[in-house]
Structure formats: structure tokens, C-alpha cells
Amino acid sequence: MKKKKILIHSNHCKAYTGFGKHTKNILLYLQKTGKYEIVEFSNGIRWGDPSLKTLPWKCEGSLPNDPSLLKKLNQDPSLARSAGYGAHTIDKIIEQEKPDVYIGIEDIWAFSGYTEKTWWNKINCMVWTTLDSLPILPDAIKYAPKIKNYFTWASFAQKALNKLGHDHVKTLHGALDTSNFKKLPDEDRLKIRHFFGIENDFVIGFVFRNQLRKSVPNLLEGFKIFCKQNPESSAKLLLHTNWTEGWDIPRLIKEKGIDPSRILTTYICSNCKNFEIKSYSKEKTNCKFCGEKETQSTTSTKLGVSETQLNQIYNAMDVYCHPFTSGGQEIPIQEAKLAELITLVTNYSCGEDCCTGDSAGLPLSWTEYREPGTQFIKASTNPESISSQLRKVFKMSEKKKAELGKKARQFTIDNYSIKSIGKKLEKILDEMKPTEWDFDFKAKPKNPDYNPPKIESQSEWIKDIYKNILDMDVMESDEGHKHWTKKLSEDMSRDDVLKYFKQVASKDNDKNKKVDFADLLSKDDEGNRLLISMPQSIGDVYLCTSLLKNIKSTYPEYNIYFATKPEYFEILEGNPYIHKVIPYNKNLDNLTVMEGCGNHKGFFEVAFLPFIGTQRMLNYMHNGKDKIQFDICT
Secondary structure, eight states: OOOEEEEEEEEOTTSSSHHHHHHHHHHHHHHHHTOEEEEEEEEEEETTOGGGGGSSSEEEEEEOSOHHHHHHHTTSHHHHHHHHTTTTTHHHHHHHHOOSEEEEOSBGGGGTTGGGSTTTTTSEEEEEEBOOSBSOOHHHHHHGGGOSEEEESSHHHHHHHHHTTOTTOEEOOOOBOGGGOOOOOHHHHHHHHHHTTOTTSEEEEEEOOOOTTBOHHHHHHHHHHHHHHOGGGOEEEEEESOTTSSSOHHHHHHHTTOOGGGEEEEEEETTTOOEEEEEOOOSSBOOTTTOOTTOEEEOOSSSOOOHHHHHHHHHTOSEEEEOBSOOSOOHHHHHHHHTTOOEEEESSGGGGGSSSTTTTEEEEOEEEEEOTTTOOEEEEEOHHHHHHHHHHHHHSOHHHHHHHHHHHHHHHHHHHBHHHHHHHHHHHHHTSOOOOOOOOOOOOOOOTTOOOOOOSOHHHHHHHHHHHHHOOOOOTTSHHHHHHHHHHHHTOOHHHHHHHHHHHHHHHHHHHOOOOGGGGSOSSOTTOEEEEEOOOOHHHHHHHGGGHHHHHHHSTTSEEEEEEOGGGHHHHTTOTTOSEEEEOOGGGGOHHHHHOBTTBOOSOSEEEOTTSOTTTSOOOOGGGOOOOSOOOOO
């Protein structure tokens, strides 16, 4: 029985992001079942990137590999972002792989325009997305009727969409590798705390990317109140984050009058990779482990601790506190629960799932505020609530804490583990029917001839040309909309912006136009053509140019055609020995098609494929017309 082919579209499985880790876990689970043929489609990586060939499943990148197209797209943040999400290559990967199931795992705006694709819902289409605020994003509501298999990472989003009548929307959490995080034996935990001089302190932890949606000022204020009301606690606040992005933490500490020695952080050494928990002083400090100078920095996405080290950091804590404005899942909360810590979580957005009695978490109350522009509801966590819940844990008996810690771990395993989520996904996939491939993939053309009507509002004018020229729906909060609004208010006219949009549309149409291979060749040199095919890489294409003079002198009557990928065309521009550069495609690998066989007369008299060895494919016939320059026989 033929295996179902599953195309999974998300961050690359090796990316150090929430989506990336989740994708890796899901791919590994599905691969181990042996039931499916897996294809990964990785956002933000170029199509054909050789690094993607080392995985146990097929993988392709979402970005087009044409440098000139990328340069053009990068002039508009909206187009650049949509290209990163696969807007220019999604049809290509679907047509090439012909999957039975498409699973898109991204923020909802990544799928703009997908529900209007020729293939949408003709194959089994599933969107597995993170939504983090109320009211639900308009796009998430607009697409809902057209997404038959619609899953959110947090239950609050499911409830909101169900209330709007979209009863088919369900919750499926992001998958975690629960084997990496656990409570260490008391002896080991004490050693870690003793090593860093915090064995007698009440350590409150927060693991986070230093983004403005993480409520650092609220946490510091809550910590200050707790310390004042509980001086016997000898409390320390451990902020495992990067101190050079997002919030200016040293400034906040100073403003709130907190003793800096009570605020700890994690330093990681770029040389020996050992970590140290201590008060923040500056970036680039000396490492006490290897003795190197200025190799320690606070943890970041580029230099971070291992999962084992992060588990040790969780085990150095007495309680975990995660105040935030909103979030899709907030994986550190679950990691802390796996280490059997009691977690204090803002009772909003995805936090609602992890501060319940069942989850052994404690809720943090919050006050509503509205995000400028979008008017989304955001949570400002109450510092008094933080202090109150910290006191509850501080006064709690060790027996009670241990009991809640075990409950928290089991809750996370039951609801977030690879095994739990993988089984649920497996059931969903097995209930889907195989796809019958009986439809074509003609790309919907853009409209470079469109001229907008007179629209007074700049905002509505921008939306109009996005929609009617590029077939894209954008909102005022979209980065591209903001970009062009700013440009129009500064130094660009509407005519200039319109010209750019029309150029992009024309280039897009040219890219999608099907061209007959014979149309790439000159009409007046039939019988006198010679092909050199070298698809990649830049070094190989360049080295091939050293052979062209000799080949032309050996075959003076032939026009030389050079086939390579478009990104290498510029290397060959102006070469006097080349008649024409043509785009490489895999059909050029077939020598009998190129040179002719039987009733097929072929396209070239002689075709050289130097990138293919003779043991791999027949590439030395040349209709018997190749010329020998060196006779080495005696």
C-alpha cells in the first residue's frame, strides 16, 4: 500500500525557535512510525540549499533562488516576508511533490492567499497556528471557513473561534521533547545552587527572549514588593535572557531602586561553553572556567546553553514566574513544569492553559490595555499578584511543593509531549483520504496593467494596489503597509510606488510563464549547436569558463549554449565564446534528449555535461562528432 505523502511547512527543523523545535519533534515522530513519506518545506531558506540534503527526509527551502528577484522583493517588507513564508515557491513544491496532506505550522498571516490556491482543499490541508490575543486576528476569522483542518496551539483561541460559529476549530498544543527536562535529585540541585552561591536564597526564575511583550517591569515591581514584605526570604530573581535587546534591564533595576546584587542572570562562554549564574555586570566578561578574557555573554539566540544546561538552570530555581502580555504557547512554562517547579503564569492568552489547578500552576491577575494600531487586548500583569503568589509558594511546605511539582510534570507530559501530540496528529492524518491528482497548477497572473481609481486615503490606496496588482490582502498593521505609508509621507510619489508594484507584478508573471525549451534556442543555427551544462555552483561555473576558448577553437562552426541556474548568469555575461546562456532544468541531464535518439533529432549536435560522471549517466556519445585533441595511444 502506498504511503501517504505529508508536506510539513514551517520553520526549519534545525532552527532554534519554538516553531523549529516543534517541527523537528513532529518530523521525527512521524518518521519513526514508518507510515508516511515526509517532505519538509523550510521557511526563510533558499530553494536548493545544499545543507538541506543531509536530513533523513526530503527538505526544500521556501525562498526563491533567483538573487535578482530576491533583491527586488526585499525592497518591500511585505513581499520579503511573504517570500520567506513561501509565497513564491509554495505552488512549486506542491506541484513537484504532489502531497496527500499539507500541514502549515506558522503564524496565520504566513498563509495569506493560500485558501484561494488551485490546490487548496483538493488535497488535505491543515493549518496549525498560534494566535495570542483577543479579539482574534481578522485573517484568522476570514480564513476559518476555508480551513477544514484548523488547529490552534492554545485553547483560548479555539474557544473564541468556536463562539464565532467556527465549531471545527480545535486545540493541538506544540510538541515538546519532555525527556530533556526533569527534576534532578536533591543532592544534585544543592550542588548547583552551592556552586553559584545561592543555596540559602529563594530563587525566582524567568526564562525568556527579551521582547517587549515579556513583562519585565511588572516582574521587577512584583519582586520589589515581595522582598519588602518578606525580608527573611533572601530572594533572588534569575533572568535567563539576553540583556542587550528588548528591555533595558539595568535601567529598570536602577529606576525601581532594587539592589542589583539580587538580580541574577546566566552567562555563557563562547570558548568553553560553560555557563555561570551571577549578577549582571556587562557583556563580554572573563570566564572563570577556561580563563579566557571577555568570552562570557548573556545567553542569546546565537549563543545559548544546551538543553541539559537549561535543565540545570531550572533546577537552581525555587519557583518559576512568567508574566507576559500575550503568547502562542510560551514553551519555557512547560519546561519549568517538567522540572517540577510551581509556575506563576499570567492568566491570559495561552497562559490560561498553564495556570489552572489541573496544571498545578498559579494564576497571575492582570489589567487590560490595548495595543496601539491593532487594538488587540493585552495583559499588564499586576505586580501585587506576582508578590502575593510568590509569598504563597515561599510559605508552602516542601511536601506540598513536591506534590504540585509532580502534578505539573504529569500534566505537561499528558498535554504537550511528543508522544501525546504525535499520537493525536497521527490519528488526524490516518483519517484523511489519499489525494487524487487530477488538477493543473496554472499560477494566477498578477495585473501590472491595473491603474487605481482616485482614492483620497493613502491607507486605502495602498491596500487597493496590493489587492488589484499583486493579489495580496494587507492590513494597516502589516509591515509592507507601514513601509509604503512612510515612503509616501517622505520622498516618494504615488506614481513611483505604482511603478514599483507594476514591475514586481510583471516579473512575477514572467517567472510563472511556461516556456517551451525550443523557444530558448536561436532559430537559425539548427545543426550547429553545442551545449555545456553546469547547473551549479559559482566555483564550478567560473572554472568552466576557462575551457570555453579551447572548446570554441575545437568546434568553431558551433554556437555554444551554456546552461546554468539563473543566479549564476552574471558570471557568464559578456563572455565572447558563448552564443547564449539558458536556464538549467533537469531535462538537460538526459543526453539522448539533448543530442537526439531514434526519431527525435535532438536540440544540440554535441552536449557536454561535465557535472555528471560517465558511471552515473551516459554522457560521451555526441553523435560520433566529438573531436579528439590528444591521441595518447602508441
